[in-house]
Amino acid sequence: MTEIKTETIGPEERFQNFLKSFQTETGEYKYRRRIAQMGVIGSRSLIIDFEDLATFDSSLAKNLIDNPDEFLAYASKAAEAQLKIEDPEYAEKVEMIYVRFRGLLDKVSLRNVGAEHRGKLIMVDGILVRATMVKPLLTNAVFKCRRCDQTQSIPQTGVFLQRPFSCTNPACRRAGPFDFVEGESSFINSQEVRIQERPEDLPPGQLPRSMDVKLIEDLVDIARPGDRVSVIGIVRALQEVIPRRGRLRTFDLYLEANFIDTLGKEVEIVQISPEEEKQILEFSKDPFIHLKIIRSIAPSIYGYEDVKEAISYLLFSGVPKTLPDGVSIRGDVNLLLIGDPGTAKSQLLQYVARIAPRGLYTSGRGTTAAGLTAAVVREKAGGLVLEAGALVLADKGVCSIDEFDKMRPEDRVAIHEAMEQQTISVAKGGIVATLNARSSILAAANPALGRYEPSRTVAENITLPITVLSRFDLIFIMKDVPQRELDTKMSEHILSLHTSGAAPIVPPIPPQLLRKYISYAKRIVPRITEETVKRFEAFYLKMRAVSEPTTSPVAITPRQLESLVRLAEARARAALRSEVTAEDAEAVIKLVEKSLGQVGIDVTTGKYDIDLIMTGKPKTLRDKLQDVLSTIVEIEREDGIVALEKLCDQLRTVHGIERIEADKLITQLTRDGTIYSPKAGYVKKT
Numbered sequence: 001m002t003e004i005k006t007e008t009i010g011p012e013e014r015f016q017n018f019l020k021s022f023q024t025e026t027g028e029y030k031y032r033r034r035i036a037q038m039g040v041i042g043s044r045s046l047i048i049d050f051e052d053l054a055t056f057d058s059s060l061a062k063n064l065i066d067n068p069d070e071f072l073a074y075a076s077k078a079a080e081a082q083l084k085i086e087d088p089e090y091a092e093k094v095e096m097i098y099v100r101f102r103g104l105l106d107k108v109s110l111r112n113v114g115a116e117h118r119g120k121l122i123m124v125d126g127i128l129v130r131a132t133m134v135k136p137l138l139t140n141a142v143f144k145c146r147r148c149d150q151t152q153s154i155p156q157t158g159v160f161l162q163r164p165f166s167c168t169n170p171a172c173r174r175a176g177p178f179d180f181v182e183g184e185s186s187f188i189n190s191q192e193v194r195i196q197e198r199p200e201d202l203p204p205g206q207l208p209r210s211m212d213v214k215l216i217e218d219l220v221d222i223a224r225p226g227d228r229v230s231v232i233g234i235v236r237a238l239q240e241v242i243p244r245r246g247r248l249r250t251f252d253l254y255l256e257a258n259f260i261d262t263l264g265k266e267v268e269i270v271q272i273s274p275e276e277e278k279q280i281l282e283f284s285k286d287p288f289i290h291l292k293i294i295r296s297i298a299p300s301i302y303g304y305e306d307v308k309e310a311i312s313y314l315l316f317s318g319v320p321k322t323l324p325d326g327v328s329i330r331g332d333v334n335l336l337l338i339g340d341p342g343t344a345k346s347q348l349l350q351y352v353a354r355i356a357p358r359g360l361y362t363s364g365r366g367t368t369a370a371g372l373t374a375a376v377v378r379e380k381a382g383g384l385v386l387e388a389g390a391l392v393l394a395d396k397g398v399c400s401i402d403e404f405d406k407m408r409p410e411d412r413v414a415i416h417e418a419m420e421q422q423t424i425s426v427a428k429g430g431i432v433a434t435l436n437a438r439s440s441i442l443a444a445a446n447p448a449l450g451r452y453e454p455s456r457t458v459a460e461n462i463t464l465p466i467t468v469l470s471r472f473d474l475i476f477i478m479k480d481v482p483q484r485e486l487d488t489k490m491s492e493h494i495l496s497l498h499t500s501g502a503a504p505i506v507p508p509i510p511p512q513l514l515r516k517y518i519s520y521a522k523r524i525v526p527r528i529t530e531e532t533v534k535r536f537e538a539f540y541l542k543m544r545a546v547s548e549p550t551t552s553p554v555a556i557t558p559r560q561l562e563s564l565v566r567l568a569e570a571r572a573r574a575a576l577r578s579e580v581t582a583e584d585a586e587a588v589i590k591l592v593e594k595s596l597g598q599v600g601i602d603v604t605t606g607k608y609d610i611d612l613i614m615t616g617k618p619k620t621l622r623d624k625l626q627d628v629l630s631t632i633v634e635i636e637r638e639d640g641i642v643a644l645e646k647l648c649d650q651l652r653t654v655h656g657i658e659r660i661e662a663d664k665l666i667t668q669l670t671r672d673g674t675i676y677s678p679k680a681g682y683v684k685k686t
Helices: 011-021 030-041 050-056 058-066 068-086 088-093 274-284 289-296 305-316 345-355 409-420 484-500 511-521 530-546 558-574 582-599 619-639 644-655 659-672
Strands: 045-049 098-102 121-131 135-145 151-155 178-196 210-216 228-242 246-262 335-339 359-363 374-378 384-388 398-402 423-428 431-436 440-445 474-478 682-685
Touching (some): 011 030, 011 050, 011 058, 011 068, 030 045, 030 088, 045 050, 050 058, 050 098, 068 088, 098 228, 098 246, 121 246, 274 289, 274 511, 289 305, 289 511, 289 558, 305 335, 305 440, 305 474, 305 511, 305 558, 305 582, 335 345, 345 359, 345 398, 345 440, 345 511, 374 423, 374 431, 384 431, 409 423, 474 582, 530 558, 558 582, 619 659, 644 659, 644 682
Parallel strands (some): 045 098, 210 246, 335 474, 359 398, 398 440
Antiparallel strands (some): 121 178, 121 228, 135 151, 135 178, 178 210, 374 384, 423 431
């Protein structure tokens, strides 16, 4: 559209001319239609696309950026005048129209906002990390003189309440005292939020910058902590004050919002062009698409096909379900990597945080429970507000937690609820809230003794509570075992990385396109076919049949069956299929068998034993502990107290448990609190 030369008329008339005359390519009067609809929906805000104004009248758009206070008032009056033409009846009811501008042509980075932007209209992107409660804000205060009952109204601006200097009654003219008349005064809703730089915008080694944003009227409660937002507003400066000392020369910058756009409600925040969509659909038709995705994940890391396959399912994730009775079943896949030092765990985690449409990376040693979940923080005014942690910020994305075993036990407990229920419940300082944390968790941990010991169980190899272990869908052990052929290929791969500066394998799907592919695939909701159900049922029953009621360990539980469904849905999504096929079922069964084969085998019998993950003790160990306990009970019934020598003799003769093993079992029972030692050389049941 050609620019209209309107320099001779005033700003208000130019705004009205724009609202009245702007047409789309189809010839529709876009803003006349929007103004006409305001009365129908009862709105007091008119949203204008800034690009339309810049195309219609570029000098007016420039003036709006440079002098927003003045020109927003002109725009508001123009909208009111146009509303009187379109809907005179509604125009009489409405006191003021808020004109909100969407999508400025130029974005300012949050860390670059400075003194030169003061008083200007800017647009910034960030993550909303804190939001206060909605409070009424006084706009017009009515005061009554106590001496003569004369009332007067004073428009309110700034931070503090402005009172009248003297009575307006000519017969009184006294300087007070005045009573504030709340019933006749005008209020609007207001809220303060804080936005922080997005992780992907953060320069290396820098702390994220944040800025407070003031919201009023229809902008309040549009976004919640964890949402990615784009805010358009006027930069204001507030002077810093030290109590009882005075005002400082430094000022705090904040944004007075004109418009807030929530980008992060869904994962479809990634913009996909029609050409990219065509590419994505072509890729999905490839029969070897899963292999291509696996090869595209961290191509600079050699090997680990099983782990990369599991990571691909974690990125695509299954379908969350809410049942009629309100019970929700998570769709996100949780994956734990236990590995020897130098097995590229951290590199995999950082890669996943970068490639996921919404990903966060954090390390266990520097992470607290409040940092993972939500912190209750005292605001300036004295009230308490919630500040979102990593799991809340990674909502509908992936949270990579490195050095998982190095976290303090009390902090690690914080993620129990997030891993299964996918919520974060907070009850602190009078704030009782439940926040969404629908994120997949990819965690990495080192073995307790530095290297993974195959002769020890998973629970013994890793210092993680069983309650956390059982919540992972897949657990993989990354062992560093010398193998000549593999070591030759690995060394060639690493050395070529250093000599060429690029991965020897070119990823079949470029990283940016893979990110968009994942985002596109998450829109699909695959349905499980009858054939898949039969295949899963057959596998589940076969594994359960291995577990004979009295003698054998339990090989699989319903939790693993749910994991199979999630993984199969993720595999179907990866191929953009609307149905989960038998091929998907076979592939994920193989992967689950590999995971169970690594962590769910009883090292003494060689059988699958899911209790290794669920309880930390294999069935063989539990049986032996039971033998020790029953022997203690028998001797205690006869002697009143159990001598260790007599106990060990009886265990050897009756149950065939040698002295060294018996000592270990007694130590374990003592550690668990089942038995105690009243004096040296004797034990008793607790």
